[in-house]
Amino acid sequence: MAKTKILIDCDPGHDDAVAILFAARRLDLVGVTTVHGNNTLENTTRNGLAVLELAGIDVPLAAGCDEPLAQRSVGIAAMHGKSGLDGADIKPPKRRPIDTHAVDFIIAMAEKHKGELVVATIGPETNIAMALRREPRLKQWIREITVMGGSITTGNVTPVAEFNIFCDPEAAWAVFESGIPLRMVGLNVTRRTGFDQGDIDRMKASGKKVATVIADLMAFYLERQRTGYGLNVAPMHDVCAVVPYFDASLIEYLHTSAHIELTGTYSRGMTVCDQRNLKSVAATNMRNATPANCLVAVDAKSRALIDLVIGTILEYA
Ligand code: RIB
Ligand code: CA
DSSP states (O other), X not given: OOOOEEEEEEXXXXXXXXXXXXXXXXXXXXXXXXXXXXXOHHHHHHHHHHHHHHTTOOOOEEEOOSSOSSSOOXXXXXXXXXTSSTTSOOOOOSOOOOSSOHHHHHHHHHHHTTTTOEEEEOSOSHHHHHHHHHOTTHHHHOSEEEEEXXXXXXXXXXXXXXXXXXXXXXXXXXXXXXXXXXXXXXXXXXXXXXXXXXXXXXXXXXXXXXXXXXXXXXXXXXXXXXXXXXXXXXXXXXXXXXXXXXXXXXXXXXXXXXXXXXXXXXXXXXXXXXXXXXXXXXXXXXXXXXXXXXXXXXXXXXXXHHHHXXXXXXXXX
């Protein structure tokens, strides 16, 4: 079967880096676009190029938006360190981004691969939202948008909001209300799907260049996640947004409505996903039942997913 054509919009970012490596090997990665988020656009762009060069992945990278649509940037994410990709000795990239802006590149790729292209948004969704406004025909051209973002339980950057959504809620709103088929994997699944110390040791022991660099990056990321959130894995949030296009059995979804909260002292940036399994709105007189617009991840075979990812990383030189 032909590999899924995918474009990754990201803010590398430790887990973004692994998502790129996985997609380049297991899917048909047509391009990478970068956005503000974990760090400045300059750093996420440099990090994206460095990962592509580390692994010898020859796909174009276009830089995008450097701030949210309608609020000040929330500031860099401590989880990923000063550079946005701390923990390993990665050569600075020789390559520069292509001259095309990420927004125009997303549109060009969607037009070129009409009906086939999956767009993975694994950082704040500013580039995607801007592309939707610039070219409304994306609603017909894009096959599906797969989002790492939100949660059906707790947030991370606030008690109810996840970082990618919270960084640019208006952009996320534009994506979730676009009518394009959506697949959302949130923290309820991704927080427990990551590399543990044994996985890191296994990649390090391989002695392979890419696996060794990833092991060093993940050791840094695991330490930050352990001290920050008490996690015992380096969570592969972003990888969970791309793996289903290689093995659909690894994540379980609920087809329901998912909307972005834009107001609320305590709730701005929340993904409001309806899990009430309503049988009949009329009979139960429930409020705010809206048509299903999203496949929302509710469970994952985390160990099998991580084993697949490690196996993929170990295939690189
Ligand atoms: O909340 C998790 C998300 O925030 C991931 O995309 C991670 O890379 C960070 O950007
Ligand atoms: Ca990310």
